Amino acid sequence: MAEGGAVVAGKGEGHRHGHPTPVHAAWTGVLLLQHPQWLPVLRAEQEAAFTDHPSAALSSLLKLERLDHCLLEAERLHPAVWLLARTAARDLCIHGYRVPRGHMVCVSPGASHRLPGVFRDPGTFDPDRCLPGRKEHSNTPYALIGFSGGRHPCLGMTFAQQMMKVIWSVLLHAFDLELADPDVREAREAREAMRHPPRRRCTVRKPWRHSSPPARRPRCPCPYGTSPSARPAWTTSRSTARPVRPES
Numbered sequence: 279m280a281e282g283g284a285v286v287a288g289k290g291e292g293h294r295h296g297h298p299t300p301v302h303a304a305w306t307g308v309l310l311l312q313h314p315q316w317l318p319v320l321r322a323e324q325e326a327a328f329t330d331h332p333s334a335a336l337s338s339l340l341k342l343e344r345l346d347h348c349l350l351e352a353e354r355l356h357p358a359v360w361l362l363a364r365t366a367a368r369d370l371c372i373h374g375y376r377v378p379r380g381h382m383v384c385v386s387p388g389a390s391h392r393l394p395g396v397f398r399d400p401g402t403f404d405p406d407r408c409l410p411g412r413k414e415h416s417n418t419p420y421a422l423i424g425f426s427g428g429r430h431p432c433l434g435m436t437f438a439q440q441m442m443k444v445i446w447s448v449l450l451h452a453f454d455l456e457l458a459d460p461d462v463r464e465a466r467e468a469r470e471a472m473r474h475p476p477r478r479r480c481t482v483r484k485p486w487r488h489s490s491p492p493a494r495r496p497r498c499p500c501p502y503g504t505s506p507s508a509r510p511a512w513t514t515s516r517s518t519a520r521p522v523r524p525e526s
Contacts, residue, residue, distance in 0.1 A: 298358030299438045302424070303445055305356035306349055309403050310446075311457045316405065317450065320345055324447055339443050347405035349442055350415055353424035355403060357387040362426055387423045396421050 310316055320342075327341035362385045370377040377383060392400040396418045397407065407414040415422040425432040432438070449455065 299434075299441065301356075301358040302349070302353060302438070303442045305358075306352040306442060306446060307449070307455070308457065308462045309352050309355065310348060310450075311455055312460055312462070313403050316344075316348060320348070320446075320450055324451060328447070328451075336440070339440050339447075342443055342447070344405065345443055345446065346439070347408040349439060350408050350422065351403055351405045354391040354397070354415065354422055355401075357391060357424040359424070359426075360388045361386060362423065364428075385423065390421075390423065 310320070323342055323344045327338045364383050364385075366377050366379050366381050366383055369379050370383075372383075391397070394400055397414050398404075398412075406412065420427040425435040425438075
């Protein structure tokens with residue numbers, strides 16, 4: 279971590295084997311900072327949606343349509359999961375290829391999301407393609423499958439989308455972010471074939487948008503008082519992070 283900077287995402291264990299949402303959130307931020315003309319658009323939308331910032335009520339999050347479009351574009355260009363596998367329930371013939379029942383069929387979101395017959399200029403970050411006049415992500419069935427599709431899409435899709443909205447709403451409200459190295463590429467190592475996070479840690483400069491950092495909020499008072507002896511026996515120790523057992 280560089281002085282005055284913060285790491286948005288990297289190649290740690292959580293990205294290789296963990297949940298794909300951090301990968302999706304990281305790429306959303308990278309694309310926004312590579313295309314900073316979208317930042318004023320998103321901040322204006324925030325000011326209209328969050329009249330009592332930083333309240334994160336669901337009704338307010340649902341108003342962030344432009345941020346939604348940016349999330350969809352990040353999902354299209356850099357899907358967190360690059361391979362979806364299904365087992366054929368019956369014999370199939372797909373474009374002249376016979377698929378026997380019981381065989382595995384794999385689909386690559388990264389390839390299908392860049393089909394020029396579905397998306398105009400597929401290699402370009404263009405959230406406007408999600409506007410009502412175009413709707414490129416929904417005009418073709420299953421055009422966007424970053425969260426899978428069919429009868430069994432990702433159960434956590436809606437939760438993940440709202441979580442990413444909260445993350446980037448808070449960050450964009452508090453900081454003027456800037457990529458320290460704009461050249462961010464995907465990791466292509468074989469061991470990371472199922473997850474494609476940024477190849478290197480993404481360091482950003484994060485000056486406060488205001489003249490000084492906001493004052494720290496007071497900590498919630500401990501219901502057991504400040505004395506360690508007043509706390510219950512199951513309180514964990516900071517040094518060992520193990521339960522403190524009562525003396526017999």
